Amino acid sequence: MRTWIGKQKYLIDFTLSSLARRKTKTLVLLLVYTLIVFLLASVMLFTHALRQDAVHALAHAPDVTIQRMVAGRHDLIPESYLGKIRDIRGVQSSAGRLWGYYYDPQVKANYTFMVPPADGGVTVATGHAVVGAVIARELDLRIGAPMVFESYSGNIFKFTVDRILPVESELLTADLVLVSEDDFRAFFDYPLGQYTDIALSVTNPQELRNIATKVTTRLPNTRAVVRDEILRTYESIFNWREGIVLVLLFGAVLAFAILALEKASGLTADETREIGILKAIGWETGDVIRMKGWEGALISITAFLLGYIAAYVHVFRWSSALFEPVLKGWTVLYPRLELTPSVDGMQLATLFFFTVLPYTAATIVPIWRAAITDPDTVMRS
Amino acid sequence: MIELSGIRKAFNQGRENEFWALQGIDLKIPAQQVTVFYGPSGSGKTTLLTVVGCLARPTVGRVTLKGTDISGLPERFLTGIRRRTFGFIFQQFHLIRGLSALDNVMLPAYPIGGDWRVLRARAEALLDQLKLGHRRAARVEWLSGGEQQRVAIARALINDPEVVVADEPTANLDSALSKEFLGILETLAGQGRSILLTSHDPMVVESSVVQRVITLRDGRIVGDA
Amino acid sequence: MFFQPAIIALLFASAANVVVLVGVSPFAVAIVRHWDVHSGSERQLRLERRTYLMSALVTFVLGVQLVALLLFVFNADRMAAMFVGAMCAVGTLNVNAYGFPALIAQMAVFFAAATWLAVNHVDTQAPDYPLVRTKYVWLLVLAPLLIAAFALQWRYFLGLKADVITSCCSRLFSSQVRGLSGDLSAWPPLPAMIAFYASLGVATITAAFVAAKQRGGYALAIASLGAFVMALAGIIAFLSLYVYEQPHHHCPFCLLKAEYGYVGYWLYVPLFLATASGLAAGAVQRFATVPSLRAIVPATCGRLARVAAVGFAIVAIVATVIVLRSHLILIGHVSTGVTP
Numbered sequence: 001m002r003t004w005i006g007k008q009k010y011l012i013d014f015t016l017s018s019l020a021r022r023k024t025k026t027l028v029l030l031l032v033y034t035l036i037v038f039l040l041a042s043v044m045l046f047t048h049a050l051r052q053d054a055v056h057a058l059a060h061a062p063d064v065t066i067q068r069m070v071a072g073r074h075d076l077i078p079e080s081y082l083g084k085i086r087d088i089r090g091v092q093s094s095a096g097r098l099w100g101y102y103y104d105p106q107v108k109a110n111y112t113f114m115v116p117p118a119d120g121g122v123t124v125a126t127g128h129a130v131v132g133a134v135i136a137r138e139l140d141l142r143i144g145a146p147m148v149f150e151s152y153s154g155n156i157f158k159f160t161v162d163r164i165l166p167v168e169s170e171l172l173t174a175d176l177v178l179v180s181e182d183d184f185r186a187f188f189d190y191p192l193g194q195y196t197d198i199a200l201s202v203t204n205p206q207e208l209r210n211i212a213t214k215v216t217t218r219l220p221n222t223r224a225v226v227r228d229e230i231l232r233t234y235e236s237i238f239n240w241r242e243g244i245v246l247v248l249l250f251g252a253v254l255a256f257a258i259l260a261l262e263k264a265s266g267l268t269a270d271e272t273r274e275i276g277i278l279k280a281i282g283w284e285t286g287d288v289i290r291m292k293g294w295e296g297a298l299i300s301i302t303a304f305l306l307g308y309i310a311a312y313v314h315v316f317r318w319s320s321a322l323f324e325p326v327l328k329g330w331t332v333l334y335p336r337l338e339l340t341p342s343v344d345g346m347q348l349a350t351l352f353f354f355t356v357l358p359y360t361a362a363t364i365v366p367i368w369r370a371a372i373t374d375p376d377t378v379m380r381s
Numbered sequence: 382m383i384e385l386s387g388i389r390k391a392f393n394q395g396r397e398n399e400f401w402a403l404q405g406i407d408l409k410i411p412a413q414q415v416t417v418f419y420g421p422s423g424s425g426k427t428t429l430l431t432v433v434g435c436l437a438r439p440t441v442g443r444v445t446l447k448g449t450d451i452s453g454l455p456e457r458f459l460t461g462i463r464r465r466t467f468g469f470i471f472q473q474f475h476l477i478r479g480l481s482a483l484d485n486v487m488l489p490a491y492p493i494g495g496d497w498r499v500l501r502a503r504a505e506a507l508l509d510q511l512k513l514g515h516r517r518a519a520r521v522e523w524l525s526g527g528e529q530q531r532v533a534i535a536r537a538l539i540n541d542p543e544v545v546v547a548d549e550p551t552a553n554l555d556s557a558l559s560k561e562f563l564g565i566l567e568t569l570a571g572q573g574r575s576i577l578l579t580s581h582d583p584m585v586v587e588s589s590v591v592q593r594v595i596t597l598r599d600g601r602i603v604g605d606a
Numbered sequence: 607m608f609f610q611p612a613i614i615a616l617l618f619a620s621a622a623n624v625v626v627l628v629g630v631s632p633f634a635v636a637i638v639r640h641w642d643v644h645s646g647s648e649r650q651l652r653l654e655r656r657t658y659l660m661s662a663l664v665t666f667v668l669g670v671q672l673v674a675l676l677l678f679v680f681n682a683d684r685m686a687a688m689f690v691g692a693m694c695a696v697g698t699l700n701v702n703a704y705g706f707p708a709l710i711a712q713m714a715v716f717f718a719a720a721t722w723l724a725v726n727h728v729d730t731q732a733p734d735y736p737l738v739r740t741k742y743v744w745l746l747v748l749a750p751l752l753i754a755a756f757a758l759q760w761r762y763f764l765g766l767k768a769d770v771i772t773s774c775c776s777r778l779f780s781s782q783v784r785g786l787s788g789d790l791s792a793w794p795p796l797p798a799m800i801a802f803y804a805s806l807g808v809a810t811i812t813a814a815f816v817a818a819k820q821r822g823g824y825a826l827a828i829a830s831l832g833a834f835v836m837a838l839a840g841i842i843a844f845l846s847l848y849v850y851e852q853p854h855h856h857c858p859f860c861l862l863k864a865e866y867g868y869v870g871y872w873l874y875v876p877l878f879l880a881t882a883s884g885l886a887a888g889a890v891q892r893f894a895t896v897p898s899l900r901a902i903v904p905a906t907c908g909r910l911a912r913v914a915a916v917g918f919a920i921v922a923i924v925a926t927v928i929v930l931r932s933h934l935i936l937i938g939h940v941s942t943g944v945t946p
Binding site: 044231232235236239240242243246247250285286289293345346349350352353354357358360361364365367368371372 | 663670
Binding site for chain 3: 391393394395438439440441442452453454455456457458
């Protein structure tokens, strides 16, 4: 065993000096390899972090949301429905929610106006508002500043900014404006006794679907949106988008594999000569293969580490400047994301399969072909 | 010590440019003898050297080394035997450019995987014996022809082989260096090693160091003195 | 659904394996037909050179399979969030009929490749390469296995639809379910524990014996297989309960989750390595009577046995640590196996 380790050390020693003797070629290969790892890792890290954040944020969404449907479209829901739902076994609490969209022609963006839930810990006085960090940024608002909007019915409303929501919650609160119930109803001409939807919280999470079904049975013109299903959809979409981008990048991976193939098989005259010499002075094919294998391994490890670290910095320090548009979806208001860093074993394994695997596969045959040089070719040259 | 019987070696077998470099060689080479394979180019002397030195397997025939039949051995074992028994000095030296003299000398022992310090010490000793100790860290491409040859000799000796094999050793040297080389050969022979050379240089053939001259022509032995 | 990065990666890796092995099959056939180690003809030399390529490729396949196996299970666990009724890997694997077969095929490929490499190692130590023909016939058998594994994975992943309601591990591994998973879950903890430790003990002792005496590879192979099966059974029957601290959660995959400290890996990785070594020792033992291998086989058996012994011992130790540290008390309260 010790001899085996000693021998590997010799082989690695030779590999390192061999790589050093061909600096340009090695550096070019390393650069391209690292770039590939960087690109793929960036995509993976970014979507993973987004996904985590979305899941985390969705944790605050209501367990079940009940919406009234008219002709297949979402309509207002009357207060009386609350009474019919309250006594369903398993419903912990139910409350009507008020929220809606407002289009601001100045910024050409949609805001979400919302009345904070009674148990949310946030209360807004009439004439005041709590806004999300991105709106504050876009409209350059500070605490105490006024916001003036023209409602859809043509009236002017003024709100004083009480508070700006914390930056950490940007993903979900980017476009949020919290106002009091009176303000909301006045601003949108919202009829009394009607809500946008009803939020339910449920005692046993396993019963979500069952309870949802009970509600829709009792109130046939409603539909129930279960939070887990939203999560599932988000997961699906994120994964799907990530997959598409990766597949597109696969072209790059393929090109890289070809480069690797060329590099390994297009051994320069010097490299072929060297292997011939090694064979002649007493190295056998297996030794040469192992030595070249170490070469591949060292390059792979270095590129993998460098590429991954660079991707990490890119995503978590520089907010993935390159990818945001595609992966977050179209919107005018871009939250400035401070994603929570997370490294994931599965991600690393997937990345490994997308990068190190093609490289290794592409280089096995060329390495072998070089290694089987006859020892006596050196004599004949 | 080395016995060849019925050795024939072909290249490009089965194709239209099939060529038999050796066409029936029977030979016995005892230990501790200095032998030269002499003949014009194309006579098969280099090919014979590769077969004797376990660099290549004969297409037909048997090679016996110290009583063991080695002609059927797969490459891995042949190489192992070759590493232990033979040391090669090539006509073009074939040192690895970019490596120092010392590194070049140590290379043949890498696959054995022994203690690095012991190996290094042995390599330094060899270079000292050949009066190259002061140049051991120099890159081989900066060395003169004679110095390169001495590095090649040191490399051939690193595994302490019983047989030293040299292919056209004086072809790239002037008379002074050739004489020096023959002197080194004499020392090696004095250490009890067998020497095998190929050459068409009369200086080598007629030298007092050489004990036996085998003449080859067209892949066959035509003279043995 | 298909465009998950992990799925793409897995299929790519599996396809690469298939391409590699199917691509070299003609060469394997050539070796079987024309191999003659004593000949010095150019054809023989070419065949010899090819054997280096074969070894390199099978090593590649084995390496890929090892990571792929882990990734497959990991991914199945992650994807559980996307399927109704799934809370861990079991749910994902149950979405269609190809899930579990794909997993088993992956494991089979892993063991087969490991065994082949062990036999290959032994063969190349002998100067006359005595096992060449056998080896390459086995390799030709390995190729269809890889194709099967790829096909199963392909069908499985293609058939992953989010609108299928799948069953979670609590359904599959509940004592009331008929079938193997139900029976295992219904197995009372004390006998299960005894069987678990007994089989691991037998395997470890056999391995230690083989390591010392360098004989008895067959016994080790059988003991390893037995330990493998018993260990998995034991994990389902009682060990998982201790990990989850719940008397009815039997799932063998939830162990791999982060919230349980990834303890599943500490159990499964040594188990797989130990079983692979044990099986390999048995395979190698088969050739102990070949003259040129008389000295080599025992030494290799011994080394493999050492790995197996360590692996099985680790499994037993980790299991014991789990049981001792768990807040659940199973032995000492009567478990009737009937769920309320």
